[in-house]
Amino acid sequence: MHNELEKKIKIKFKNPKLLDVALTHKSYAIENNLNEFNERMEFLGDSILSTATAVFLYLKYPNSDEGKLSKIKSSAVSGATLQEIAKKLELGKFVKISKSEESTGGRVKESILANTMEAVIGAVFLDAGYEKAEKFIHKLLDKQKINLSDFKSDLQEVIQSKYKTIPVYAVIDEKGPDHDKTFKIEVRNGKKQLGIGLGKSKKEAQQNAAKNALLRLKVKS
Structure with a gap:
């Protein structure tokens, strides 16, 4: 199953365990008595996403001022945008969630998809370094067709x-x-x-x- 996701994101993990943890929601870990789940990677991925997005916008829009770039960045890293990206990658079908979350539509829930997307970014960073993670983020943002008009x-x-x-x-x-x-x-x-x-x-x-x-x-x- 991980091979299918790796093909979608066009990244082959040297350490597949990292991707596995990134896809493990806390609810699943509790239900199955597991020690590892994706919240720490989510924290890491959130910071990397913020930096890489700032670089992306700075280079893409050289004539925009700080205020305009900040508005667009806020939209680009929002839960709604990350959910969109996750849906395009069909991330929901790879996420490990509890039966309870499953029954309440957890696989399409904004918070779960957005947080998992950040965790996957964190996993890419841990597996291959910042440059690879930044390149991955920039490709995702490019496909989002970010519009400067807010x-x-x-x-x-x-x-x-x-x-x-x-x-x-x-x-x-x-x-x-x-x-x-x-x-x-x-x-x-x-x-x-x-x-x-x-x-x-x-x-x-x-x-x-x-x-x-x-x-x-x-x-x-």
Whole structure:
């Protein structure tokens, strides 16, 4: 099974035990009386992800200021983004979780997938060093098509300035299987609908809803 994941991430582990631990959730370890699980690797992977992402954005967007880069970095390393990446790698089917977690949809849960993704990054670092881990992260980020336009932040600034309130997002429809859903999200200011957006993730749909709202507000003004 690990061979299949190694093919997906295009990394062959010298020490497969590291990958095994990275895929072991604490709930599974407790249920099976195991001493090792992935939380320490998750801690390590989180730090490496942060540094490698900062380098990636610094090199990719040489004309963007610190504030803009910080906003995009925050989105790039968020649980929602890591969940998206994990789903594309089908990480959920490789994770070892307890029967209880299994019964409550643990294999598609954002927290479990995001934390496991960080643990896998930590395992890559321990197995092959920082350069290999950084290269792995940069490839993942490249495929995410990171957009410098943060429409949610822009919309919030407009609404706060004009109405002294914060826009609220809500899922109004979702279609497709768990591994390939399309979300429809609306953004409101109080009872007034500002915009609607579609996306393969909630994050993407929210950005598109905010973009739609900004376009509507621009037309009205």
